[in-house]
Amino acid sequence: MPKPDFGFSFAPNRALELSVPLLPEVQAVLEAEPSIRACMACGQCAAVCTAGVFTPLAFYRLVLQLWAGEVEVVGQRAQHCMLCGKCQMTCPRGVNIRNALLLMAALLPPKP
Amino acid sequence: MTPLLWKDYQKEVPDNHYFFVRSCIRQTFFPGAEAALLDILRNSLGLDIFEDRRHTTCTGIAYHCDLVPLETIMTVIARQLSLMTEAGYRHLLVSCVTSFGIYLEMLDMWQHHPEMLEQTREALWKSTRRTFELPTALVHTSDLIYHLRKPIADRSPHRLVDKSTQRALRVVDHVGCHYAKIFPAGGFGGAEFPSVLSGLAETFGGEMVDYPERRHCCGFGFRHYMLQENRGYSVSNSRIKFESMEAFAPDLILTNCPGCNMFLDRWQYTLAEMSGKTYDGEGKGIPVLSHEELAALMLGRDPWTLGLQMHQVQLEPLLDKIGIAYQARQKYSMVEGVAGVPREPGVLKVSFE
């Protein structure tokens, strides 16, 4: 029998599943730059970000997405960083943001 | 003060003398359910259940779709109550959870806004010359079956147990949202831990599974189903429930609402066609029964008279587990003769040799 066309379909569940263990590549980033753990999502870094004015880069969001295992998005967004270091000057928790961003940017496979 | 602990939500259910109002959709989808209910209450338990053929839909579905205005539904409800009053009854027995929620809502509004009650009385009088009293008890049919679960179980030849292994059958329940989520005090166990279905399944010897998405909506949602464009939303919600219960390998889904029964049953077919997946691991789907259908089966009623062949997910595997005898060849014998065997869906298995 041919597949019926219902005229609608189901949407995937967009809930985050936290029960899965941290991906090894996420763990590697956290180990290489432990100060990422200190981020408290205050947003100071994002408000001054040179790239954030034009692109979806907001460092603290990348941290949240990293914890959630969304390495693709993190890798892509990290590409927007210009390494100017403005964020790091404002961070009240002393997160080494530039190094973190370099590590995050490396999550994307290099272009062939 | 309203009760704050789930176990405090216990509801007074009168033992007898009810005015019964039907569901508008149930008889189309699950034609034997209400007949079975009346048969159990009247014939097995000897209760006085009165039905007036002049009663109508409560218009709840259309009301929730914003098609019927508040004043109209109030007057329709008032008319049902006037039939109840005329027949000399004060206990209202409601078949449908949507309706049940509507009656609760109207009574609550009238309590808080007596002027609305007066307007409704006036509207009903002008249009029909009828008057009405408010019910002293508002009971959903699942409340009554729950209330009578022990006498029913005492009369049952069957139990919710796998006859060959003596394993208690695993039951997941889905309590219709409007049963207690809007007025938690109106239902057994309140909204978080409703016991109206789980208590029934346990009385029959089943094992209740409290799965994570137990309280998630079945996906009916009225507006979300009425328009084809919105139906994806409906089926996605049912899918969330199936995905959540799948891990517990349930033998049965038990519901108390015609809408929920319909969606949890039919969408299994739809999802199987869309994604190739069924949630039982064998391609047969998870059977869905309402409280009356379950009670009727337990009391030894014939599955085909009960209309179980009208379900999308077929019941034979469950009947075999429980050890309920049925005549395979009688399945499609209708009053007018033998109906043709329905077409096989692409994925879901509905005939068993």
Add this chain to the structure above:
Amino acid sequence: MRSSEYINKDEVAIIGGGPAGMQTALVLSARGFSVRIYEQKEQLGGHLKGWHHLFPHGVAASDLLGALKEQVLARAIPLHLGQTVDHLQKVGEGWELWQGETVVGRAGVVVLANGFALFDARRKEEYGYGLYPSVLTSADLEAVFRKERPWPFGPDCAAPQIGFVHCVGSRDLKCGSPHCSKLCCVTAVKQAMAVKAFFPEAQVYCFYMDLRMHGLEYEELYRKAQVDYGVRFIRGRLSEAAPGQGKRLHVKAEDTLQGRPLHLQLDMLVLMSGMVPTFVLEQQERAVFFKEPVFGSGFVPVQGFLAAGSVVQQKGLFASGACKGPATLPEVFADAAAVACEVEQYLKSLKAVAHA
């Protein structure tokens, strides 16, 4: 007719032998007043008896309690243990302390130090406390630390997944408690770190709305929990707990910083139950009754500024410690000393009037 002489005006009765009661008694006794403590339990200590170690420095609760009790003993403060007081009757300027039909004591001044009650977490139905064995309150977890009850998961579970829910029965109008209990945030952080110390492989989550780290060094504790202990903080209040796979619980919350619903399977869920009143005062002209709190009851109302100790509308009746609202131990001790001073001044003012 009982005359007012029947009561020793200088005598102070303290109702409640928790930290507040003990400290108020100690200060008053040190300043030469005659005090007695009426405690409903067989032992002094109040809630402190049930705690394992204290924030922010991890001092053993038993050490602090031991030191307090020692001082109470050294000062030979008369103790009436196992003595519940359920109402007070005014006689002249002073008070009679009653339990049911019996007078259990008399005093010129009464200090309420009845403390707080832990919010009954069963009322937050969606978390299933009392229904699912792996749902504990913060107080239950202290009992686990004290080895008075077992962990809710077996020894085979080396890397347990553990969640802490902040604000259970606090900041919740539906539960009748609009206030912030103010020390459960830091308690959660303290307990999260302790759990990690027990199970280094554990994954620990805190579900919070704001982290109210009001005390000195609390914020530092929060940072340590993140960096040194790997505790993960998720901004979003837990919506629901249900049985998950195996013996696990399945919980739902919204990660509000990401704007996405979140699901998690847990081996233990700890509810940071808030602090609520032990009773409400029913004040009559010459009597004060301690009644069961009802939905939305407040703490003991005091006159004037927040830290004040004298109970509204009642001369010679004071309140000390957490019966006036959520308070940490250092706050309770400071408050107890301040209340003792107020009591002293009150007694002196009575003397001055008598002399004049």
